[in-house]
Amino acid sequence: MALEPQTNPTVSKGTDVAPASRKRTFMRYVRLLLKSKTGTVGFIIVTGVILMAVFAPYLAPHDPNEINPALMFKPPFWLEGSEPGYILGTDNQGRDLLSRIIYGTQISLLVGISSVVVAGIIGLTVGLIAGYYGGWIDNLLMRVVDAFLAVPNILLALVILGVFVPGVLTLIFVLGVTNWIAYARVVRGEVLTLKEREFVKAARSIGVRNNKIILHHLLPNVFSSFIVISTLSVATTIILEASLSFLGLGIQPPTISWGLMLSAGRDYLATSWWIATFPGLAITITVLGIIFLGDWMRDVLDPRTQVNRR
Template sequence: MEASEKVELEFNSSTSNQPNRFKILLWKLLKSKTGLLGLTIVVIILISGIFAPFIAPYDPNKVSASDMLAPPMWLEGGSADHILGTDNLGRDIFSRIIYGSRISILVGVFSVLVAGLIGVTFGLLAGYYGGIIDHIIMRFVDSFLAIPTILFCLVFLAVLNPGVLTLIIVIGVTKWVLYARLVRSETLSIKERDYVKAARTMGVKNGTIIRKHILPNIFSSVIVISTLTVATTIITESSLSFLGLGIQPPTISWGIMLSEGRAHLATSWWLSTFPGIAITITVLGIIFLGEWLRDVLDPRS
């Protein structure tokens, strides 16, 4: 009994000094150029999406026949009124990119939340209980991995009504297997540690052990994979919107802007180029931030 209490005390003391840990993470972030760059990009994108009505100079859906296909301001015929030019309906590209960030971040974050909720739950069950439960869940995971993500999404979106909510659910359902495999492997390791064995000896219920001893110890790994998954989810959303099965007009997304601009690539390259640059910068920023999180949070790094 005394040994189990000692193990429990050591575990609690290792997780109690959160303020100092936060200061250490902040110091490491300031020392990491890529991590700081990634955080800066992500913060700018978030601020742009949240405060889009105050930042965007124009209504993103306002049509202007006199300003159709106006080039960026630094090209001949361009104007400072439209910094990045206009599209084939005279709508301001810069304003549409700012509003488009809302959808990309919304779909990216909430799809990851759906995937994380499903994947962490199944991963914990498979890793902790093992046996037939583990076998069934992992065979289910293998079947999902055998189907390409884009193909899976295309099939479901072709049957269902495309929209923001549908897209979030469909992408979330395709991404959960990543969490399930990670959480299962982490749980298999953690459940053999002394403080978990001590808790079992003391008669602590399985649900309490999972909630208080296993889940907090896999949280860092889940945060890391979630950050990186947001980046791939944004690309998936843009690809599906580009194919016409994702976000539907008049809702603005970067994928729709790419799709609308492909017919004018030869003469008005800016219609697709700037949304593509926005996607690239956002994904790189999230990846940089995710790589930094992996370095400081993953115990194997």
């Protein structure tokens, strides 16, 4: 007599465990976000900026680079002499300010996120290696860190940008190379403490290789600090990009940048204040939103905070 195939109820139920667990984790983060006022505000601002950058061609009412001498220095819609259809007014070349601000989000996010990725990879690698291996490797890498700390970031960036041709890729490279120090120092400090913990010593005692200890045991435990630093660094990098573009060493025309818009409006503050004011507000609101979201992420990802909630 043939045996009927038997089904394992444990296996069949186990297929839903991972999706259910992910769903519970997602809902938990949603509840924590809604409980935090600053986190909610930051999430709304950051989401809005990202959507503005992605859908800029559909949101911008005019061509951001269209020059119209007949519409130069038109004020915002609520002031006398404004032009219908130009909500935030026009600049010194008759270009729509709202459209330029919307397109400017693309460059700000691109430079901010890309340079933070470059800086994070360098700093995380240096911090993990220096903290775990110690000895002459730690001394050598920390002397490199000290050398970078001896020179202000903005000065080092100006020197490098003075050598290379200014542009988006150059700016991303320069900001990434000059801003990795914070990652290296924080990660190294945490690794120095973590490598003396019991779980690391136990992994060593059973012959686990160093690279696996670094990737599987140390990296997950420093990742929360890494995320917080990265989030706050995006805000700092956006300000640096605007500052360098304001000085003429960052983004170059015809690429649209909030820093370039500030630079164009500085000569008209007394008569046409809106040309520099609205890009400045865009930078301020974006940076505040990123900082708010970063503070919330720090609270959520901090293991000590999670223990206290339980």
